[in-house]
Amino acid sequence: MKKLLSFALCTMLLFSLAACSGNQTATSGEGESSTPSSHVAETSSAPSEPPESAEETENSAETSEETVSETGGTLIAYFSWSGNTEAMANLIQQETGGDLFEITPATPYTDDYNELLDIAQQEQDENARPELAFQVENWDSYDTMFVGYPDWWSDAPMLVYTFLESYDWTGKTLIPFCTSGGSGFGRSLNNLEASASGASILNGLHVQGDDVENSAGEISDWISRLGLN
Ligand SMILES: Cc1cc2nc3c(=O)[nH]c(=O)nc-3n(C[C@H](O)[C@H](O)[C@H](O)COP(=O)(O)O)c2cc1C
Numbered sequence: 402m403k404k405l406l407s408f409a410l411c412t413m414l415l416f417s418l419a420a421c422s423g424n425q426t427a428t429s430g431e432g433e434s435s436t437p438s439s440h441v442a443e444t445s446s447a448p449s450e451p452p453e454s455a456e457e458t459e460n461s462a463e464t465s466e467e468t469v470s471e472t473g474g475t476l477i478a479y480f481s482w483s484g485n486t487e488a489m490a491n492l493i494q495q496e497t498g499g500d501l502f503e504i505t506p507a508t509p510y511t512d513d514y515n516e517l518l519d520i521a522q523q524e525q526d527e528n529a530r531p532e533l534a535f536q537v538e539n540w541d542s543y544d545t546m547f548v549g550y551p552d553w554w555s556d557a558p559m560l561v562y563t564f565l566e567s568y569d570w571t572g573k574t575l576i577p578f579c580t581s582g583g584s585g586f587g588r589s590l591n592n593l594e595a596s597a598s599g600a601s602i603l604n605g606l607h608v609q610g611d612d613v614e615n616s617a618g619e620i621s622d623w624i625s626r627l628g629l630n
Contacts, residue, residue, distance in 0.1 A: 474542045475499030475629075479549035480561055482510060482517065485580040485610035486549045492613070492620045493547050493578065497629070500543075504550075504564045507532035524559040531560045533567065540568055545629060546600075548593075549578040551610070555587030562596045570600035576627065577605035580613060603627055 477499045481487035487503070494501050508531070511517050524531065537543075548565070550557045557579075575597050579586050585607040594602060606623045608616045 472542055473544050474539075475545045475547070476502055476537065476543040477547040477549070478502040478504055478537065478564065479547075479578075480504040480551070480558055480564075481549075482551060482558075483610075485613050486551050486578075488613045489578055489580055489608055489616065489620070490547070490549050492617050493549075493624070495617075496621055496624050497547075499545070499547065502535075502537055504560060505534040506560050507534045521553040521558060525554055525556060529559045530563040530566070533560070533563055536567065543573070545574045545576070547576045547578060549580075550589070552579055552581030552584050552587050552589070555584050556592065557589040561589075562592065565593065565596035568597075570597040573597075573600045574603060574629075575600040576603045579605065579607045580610045581607065582610060 475497050477490050477493050477497070479486050479490040479501075480503070481490070490501060493499070511520065523529075548561070550561045575593065577586065577590065577593055579589065581587075586605060590602075590605065604623075604627070606620065608619065
């Protein structure tokens with residue numbers, strides 16, 4: 402009877418040991434596959450210290466990114482309603498490696514061409530400053546700004562002046578570019594100076610809207626002549 406009892410106890414002991422070790426494996430296995438990797442990194446890299454919260458970890462990454470801001474960058478800011486100026490901006494980006502920024506109205510323009518003609522005319526008559534949807538982040542990190550737009554009624558769209566007047570241009574280099582049906586920059590070159598006071602304005606380039614796709618060579622030559630570093 403004693404033998405039977407001790408055999409039964411031994412069997413129970415062995416069984417419960419096996420069950421325990423099985424649970425540990427499943428937990429760590431589960432942990433590896435389902436725990437977010439950040440949590441795994443925290444616990445394994447600093448086992449003796451309390452793990453940082455996820456929020457703290459994110460914030461410290463943001464801070465270190467922010468402190469690494471540099472100067473000397475190139476920005477290619479453009480407004481485009483039907484795509485020609487955007488295509489030109491993309492060619493400039495390929496040539497310079499700069500950052501693209503689309504000047505976007507807070508209230509989108511109509512898709513109707515005839516309606517747009519009237520709206521653009523009215524904005525010009527009122528010397529309007531339509532609101533922008535977005536601002537350039539890290540403005541200070543850019544020294545050279547290409548600014549592009551379509552010719553609207555022989556001037557830049559008023560939105561472009563809102564953009565120019567939103568920033569401090571002191572010490573910046575501004576290089577205008579423009580597409581049109583044939584009029585070129587119109588009055589916009591004179592007006593740019595007033596809205597971007599403090600900027601050094603270099604020679605701009607106008608390309609006819611329907612010639613943009615063949616203008617890569619012209620754009621490359623123009624940028625070489627600008628003598629940017
Ligand atoms: C409201 C409006 C006004 C325009 N005014 C002129 C103009 O005065 N002279 C001109 O040559 N082209 C004019 N155009 C034609 C555009 O400048 C031309 O199509 C340009 O390439 C469009 O650029 P986007 O595709 O980037 O919007 C006008 C177009 C619009 C929509």
